Amino acid sequence: MSTTKTSTIVGTGSALATAGVAGTTASSVIGASAAGIMSATAGTTGAALASAAGAAGLSGGAATASGMAAIGSVVGGGMAAGAIITAAAPVAAVGIIAYGISSLFD
Numbered sequence: 021m022s023t024t025k026t027s028t029i030v031g032t033g034s035a036l037a038t039a040g041v042a043g044t045t046a047s048s049v050i051g052a053s054a055a056g057i058m059s060a061t062a063g064t065t066g067a068a069l070a071s072a073a074g075a076a077g078l079s080g081g082a083a084t085a086s087g088m089a090a091i092g093s094v095v096g097g098g099m100a101a102g103a104i105i106t107a108a109a110p111v112a113a114v115g116i117i118a119y120g121i122s123s124l125f126d
Contacts, residue, residue, distance in 0.1 A: 025123075025126045026122045026125065026126055027119055027122040027123035027126050030115070030118050030119050030122040031115070031119045033115075034111075034112070034114070034115025034116070034118060034119060035115065037111050037115065038108050038111045038112045038115060041107055041108050041111045042104050042107065042108040044107075045060070045061070045066070045103060045104045045107040045108070046100075046104050048060040048061075049061070049099075049100045049103045049104065050100055051100075052100065054085060054099060057085075057088070057099055057100055057103050058081055058084065058085060060103070061084075061088075061103050061106075061107065064107060065106075065107075065110045066103065066105075066106035066107035066108075066109070066110070067084050067106070069087070069091075069106045069109060069110070070083075070084045070085075070087035070088040070091060070102060070103070070106045071083045071084040071087055072087065073087035073090055073091055073106075074086040074087035074090070075087075075090070085099060087102065087106075088100075088102030088103050088106060089102055090102065091105050091106055092104075092105065
């Protein structure tokens with residue numbers, strides 16, 4: 021009988037949660053206009069991350085939109101790709117931390 025390490029379970033759960041958030045966000049923003057993307061992501065942690073990555077001197081929606089576009093351009097996409105990345109990033113970060121902590125106890 022084999023036993024599964026706790027870190028493997030945590031890592032798998034984190035990967036599934038990240039994929040779920042990315043998929044949910046993608047279904048909301050793919051094919052949407054800039055206004056649709058902004059309304060779908062308003063008030064989220066991803067929007068706050070994108071705003072921080074926005075162009076200098078901008079605030080509010082302009083900073084968020086430019087941040088999402090800048091982040092999305094890293095993977096060859098645009099604002100929608102940036103919205104998906106910024107939505108999934110906090111979930112992935114928590115998963116990585118949880119995996120690291122659980123692997124210490126395996």
